[in-house]
Amino acid sequence: MKIGYGHPVAIQTMTSEKTHDLGAMIKQILTVKDSGCDLIRISIPDEASALALPKIRAALEAEGINMPLVADIHFSPEMAFLAIENGADKVRINPGNFKDHARLKDLIALAKKTGTAMRIGVNAGSLERDLLEKHGHPTPEALAESALRWVKFVEDEGFENFCASIKSENALVNTEANRIFASQSDVPLHIGVTHAGTLLPGTVKNTIGISTLLQQGIGDTVRVSLTAPIAEEVQVCKYILKALGLYAHGTDIISCPTCARCEIDLPALVAEVEKAVAHIKKPIRISVLGCAVNGPGEARESDFGIAGGKGCGALYYRGEVYKARVSEDQLVSEFVKLIEEKAQ
Ligand code: SF4
DSSP states (O other): OOOTTTOOEEEEEEEOTTTTTTHHHHHHTTTTTTTTOEEEEEEOOSSHHHHHEEEEEEHHHHHOOOOOOOOOOOOOOOHHHHHHHOOOEEEEGGGGGGGGGHHHHHHHHHHHHOOOOOEEEEEEEGOOOOHHHSSSSOOOHHHHHHHHHHHHHHHHTTOOOOEEEEESSSHHHHOOOOOOHHOOOOOOOHHHTTTOOHHHHHHHHHHHHHHHHTTTTTOOOOEEOOOOOOOHHHHHHHHHHHHOOOSSSSSEEEEEETOOOOOOSSSHEEEEEEHHTTOOOOOOOEEEETTTTTTHHHHHHSEEEEESSSSEEEEEEETEHHHHHEEEHHHHEEEEEHHHHHOO
16 A cells, blocks of 8 residues: 555554454454554564564455554564564664664665565654753654654665654644654654543544644544554544545534434434444435434535434435435434435
């Protein structure tokens, strides 16, 4: 797959199971099969994890999954070599962990030879000493300068198959550092908000951090990081991209919060519709509103719509009334039938 330089923003997630536990890994990755996830990142903390990569790939291929595998390397640079030797499609490294620059050059040479991509990840926690002295703290300027410095290092080795990332626990610092970097480099950027928390607060933080950058045209691969199942990470990421008009697959469901005018069980109705159309890959807009005040207006802007009435609802197709009155117990089945029939 291709990242950056005008290609669609790629969605990635990261496994949380022990990498050497093949059964658990495959089970977890299967939860994002056909979900829109483009890349799977796997941590490689030790030799057993690196050696597990070919087995993971073979098991995934047997399940019909061909997502690129990204090996996430932290403290031990040698694991990056092992990961490449064991078939990783990409390695994510923190160049600050390579005390020996000659070894980093060896790794780049190996990646060049094997066609392996790299992510150069700069982190506020491991900023170079001279930049800390110059800027006083891991400021946005310091982080961007570090990333630009490492980009030059990699490019000087004649290597182009890489992206960069800049991470700080402080979302504002993070955003500004990425902005400064992007104003001085065309190198694709992986973006995300680290340690964002559980599903609800984490979704809010991720949405703010990621969408602020994407709206400025910054960011080529994205990971929403949450203390939640990885399928939720992918879902949230897709919703962010969809809201920004950067993800043209699947349904976009508009529903209202309901109020005293609503005389049908709208939450149950929306949940059923959402489930029934989850498999549709075609980009279609569906509105499900509780009453005739706003329902017809939203339906006019949608491909398919429901406007609720008293114990019933009207169905719309491309802004026109398709059936004026369908009883509440038949609404979902009639609506889904209409969608399946027309959204071919
Ligand atoms: Fe209330 Fe109707 Fe608006 Fe839903 S669409 S919130 S039911 S006024």
